[in-house]
Amino acid sequence: MKSLYKTDFYAWTQQQIHLLKQQAWQSLDVQNLLEELADLGRRERQELRNRLSVLLGHLLKWQFQPQQRGNSWLATIREQREQLVLLLDENPSLKPYLSEALSIAYKLGLNLAVRETDLPYETFPSDCPYSLEATLDDAFLPDSWLESDA
Template identity: 55%
Template sequence: MQTTTLYDQDFYGWTQHQAELLRSGQLSELDIENLIEEMESLGKQQQQELRNRLGVLLGHLLKWHYQPGARSKSWVYTIREQRRKIQRHLKENPSLKPYLSEAIAIGYEDGLDPLGRETPLDPDQLPQSCPFTQVEIFEAPVDWQP
């Protein structure tokens, strides 16, 4: 017979209770198994955010590179915003830096689908691995002039 726990019934309540137990030093009362699972999940969320932001950034860099006639102010600001948020995310989570090359590869792959949906470009005709260096991804100038 499986018992229903606070973790199963009220996740927020469970998190607050675990925090209270930690603050009061009642370590033997902690729900260790679920705490471990949630801590691992938090780390995976940080990786996912990095991959998602890279996907948006790389998709826009591809549009910028392969559609110079369609460049827009919106693309410039999306590129700038994603660069800034990725840099901030890496500063706040420096242990993600060794994962950056893998995240770029995954983000690039994920960025191809929206590119195919939103532009006349065929993702199958584009490089299937990221053609940009890290300098090009994070530092190359993108200036839009009407």
């Protein structure tokens, strides 16, 4: 069974599903099942960080390169927000992790913004300038945020 796990992962998963349905507990590959279940949880957290980082990177680009704004950036911002809503609806237990994820994702989003704008790191705030609520708000774009803060 363990060699199947290493040589044909898909076949191993199908075998494990069959064994679970048959309630053949003694035949399950428990060690690898536990590892895979733990990985599933980590992947959901990673997905959350990835979506937030792309969103934050595009919000930074929107704010700091207004002359480059276009439908592509706007569509990416909207898509990431929609994907985040879906992810959180499907995994509500990720909500307490959002604040920590925002901080981590900002660093990744900052790298994206620097790479795609060619602006130096010093151009951007060192810490996320957007609240979690604003980041996830469909109506929020940094230019309107700046105007309302002024």
